[in-house]
Amino acid sequence: MPIQFCPWCGNMLSLTSTENSEETKATLAFVCNTCPYSFLMENECVCHYIYTKRKELDDVLGGADAWKNVDNTEAQCPACNHDRAYFMQLQTRSADEPMTVFYKCCKDGCGYRWKE
Missing domain, CATH: 2.20.25.10 (N-terminal domain of TfIIb)
Incomplete structure (x- = not known):
């Protein structure tokens, strides 16, 4: 899932977990940190971590x-x-x-x- 932005103010949304007292399972929601916008995730979400390979640094003094x-x-x-x-x-x-x-x-x- 790509990075989500707030449709009201344009800031990047944060992914938070909320627990309902009626249900035992947590739900995920995208929330804006600057305005009251939030979007509850209704479908199951699978997170993947992608680790980038760091570039090897050249010795600036010539090795x-x-x-x-x-x-x-x-x-x-x-x-x-x-x-x-x-x-x-x-x-x-x-x-x-x-x-x-x-x-x-x-x-x-x-x-x-x-x-x-």
Whole structure:
């Protein structure tokens, strides 16, 4: 069933469950959260969940190859307090803003990344 909209105000309707004191089974109704419109479901409703596949994200810094030929400098790693880190500068904002400096810890086994 497609998304339902209120014929009076145009807002999206919410699906709610209501219990009748006369009957033991619950009934479903589409109700508007902004106006008094409601629509009782008379037929049986079957809900299906569709899970979308998430897109794989690209590494904006170029992946593992981007760190192969970069220089290192004295910078303290926030994770392990190692005193050397690889660095690269990229223009991530508009041209009148300073470049962003990305760091990667030089210590084997750490590899923590941060930026300034």
